Amino acid sequence: MTGHARPAPAQAPAPAGAARAAPRWLARLALLAAAAATVLVLLVGILKGIVLLAVAVIGTAVSLAGAWWFLTHRGPRRWAAGTVTVLGPLTVAILFAGHRLIGVVAAFALLWTVAVAAGRRALTLSGATSGPVEYEVPAPLRPYLIMNPRSGGGKVQRFGLAERARALGAEVVLLGGPPEADVADLAREAVRHGADLLGVAGGDGTQARVAAVAAEHDVPFMVISAGTRNHFALDLGLDREDPARCLDALEDGVEIRVDLGRVGDRTFVNNASFGAYAAIVQSTAYRDDKIGTALDLLPGLLTGPSSPRLSVRVGGISLDGPQAVLISNNPYGSGDIAGLGRRARLDGAMLGILAVKVRGAADATALALGRRRASRALTVLTATEAVVDVDASSVPAGIDGEAVTVPAPARCTVRPGALRVRVPRDRPGVLPPELDWVRLRRLALSTSHG
Incomplete structure (x- = not known):
């Protein structure tokens, strides 16, 4: 497909007849549920006063401070802090139960869940979109898939991925035998021999190396969610519970364009991290005991002399001495300071930059609570x-x-639209539209039957 015009976007059928009224009624339901949740909170505040709210805030702050001490100390202090971390929210819950407010909290959560679900469904039915444009493209004739049988605890074998892929006409190469093959070399050799799609069933690091080759040769890339965390698959909306469903792209797929990140001569599909997290990953013990290694190293990395001395330059802004820096291929959702959530888009042509510099428990608490001090x-x-x-x-x-x-x-950069990704037409994890209350209000007040 190299060298010719980009195919036309896949078109979703427009709602017709009585279905056109559904978005309006869903929007009205969302606004009604949100209003009811707000009134509920106001009534509780009037009837019970602000004392309980203050106690809840204090309990949360104490719990977060305890979590900070747990991460930055060892021995008896760590476990004492862990106890405080658990007892804080437990005490708040008991207090609320004593004032018969558990039902109120549950009602508020239910109303808000209904508001969000109805609002997003209304926006979806009304034509709001989220994610990259989809393009109709012919199915690949010579797909080439690299699979790591050890990835994700053996998902390749457990889900019969190699057998299913071969039955769909793909050439499959299994990694593992000595000497260990370089996946980038395998991908380049496959392209030289006529492969018109490259795919990977493995971890995000392997995905990134093969994606770089696919972008270099402008051939489509396919992700099979056979890794442990599958962050890239998550943001593509792929099924992470059943990686075999990713192979549906070979028969009934569409193509999207996504960005790639680059640091030095390395490509990344998710993120590049520096400082505390990078130091933990570098530890030889990390592979065997991730949590234990992180807990052992964090005190020195966050507060001790072993804390890395980084500096970051972004345009005219200079940041000196952050303990951790995360550079992501498109920004993560608001409030996700660890890059463990997901990105709303992969085609925004922007890097997300998160730099954390925590000086103590007050900073850690404010950071978690989202206060201005954060x-x-x-x-x-x-x-x-x-x-x-x-x-x-x-x-x-x-x-x-x-x-x-x-x-x-x-030097970290973004390469806009550098990667063509072939994905199944039906993807269970595609993000719904962002909740736009202004648009919902307009939709709810609409009287058009058009």
């Missing part, structure tokens, strides 16, 4: 380029979860 601890930016530097010739990094070392300074 701006001192957390810097959130978007840009097309970011430079991460350290007082050394190289800087440890975690690139899509893999431990690497890159030359300093590390």
Whole structure:
């Protein structure tokens, strides 16, 4: 497909007849549920006063402070802090139960859930879209899939991915035998021999290396969610519970264009991390005991002399001394300071930059609560380029979860629309439209039957 015009976007059928009224009624339901939840909270506030609310806030703050001490100390202090972390919310729950407010909290949660679900469904039916444009393209004639049988605890074998892919006409290569094959070399060799699609069943790091080759040769790329976390598959809307469904793209698929991130000469599909997280990933014990290794290293990384000394430059902004920096291929959702959630889009042509500099429990608590003081601890930016530097010739990094070392300074950039991705037409994890209350109000008040 190299060199010819991009195919036309796939068109979703427009709602007709009585179905046109559904978005209006769903929008009205969303607004009614949101209003009821608000009135409920106001009534509780009037009847019970603000004391309970103050206690809840204090209990949350104490719990978060305990969590900070748990992460930054060892021995008896750590476990005492852990106890406080658990007892804080438990005490608040008991207090609410004693004042017979558990039912109120449950009612509020239910009303708000209905409001959000109805609102998003209304926007979906009314034509609001989320995610990249889909293009109709012919099915590949010579798909080439690389599968790692060890990835994700053996998902390739457990779901019969190799057999199903071969039955659909794909050439499948299984990794594992000595010497370990370089997946990028395998992908390039496949393209030289006529492969018109490259795919990977494996972790995000393997996905990134093959995606770089696919972008280099402008051939479609296919993701099979056979890794452990499958963050890239999550943001593509793929089924992470049943990776075999990803193979539906070979028969009934559409193509989307997504961005790629780059740091030095390495491509990333998710993120590149520096500082505390990168140091943890670099540890030789991390593979066998992720949680234990993180807990053992965090005190020194966050507060001790082993804390890495980083600096970040984004345009005219300079950040000095953050403990952790996350550069993502498109920004993560608001409030996700660890890059563990998902990105609303993969085609925004922007890097997300998160830099954390926590000086103590107050910063950690404010950060978790989203208070204004958190701006001192957390810097959130978007840009097309970011430079991460350290007082050394190289800087440890975690690139899509893999431990690497890159030359300093590390220049991170975004490559807009660099990767063609073939995905199943039906993807269960596609994000619904963002909740736009202004648009919902207009839709609810609409009287058009057109």
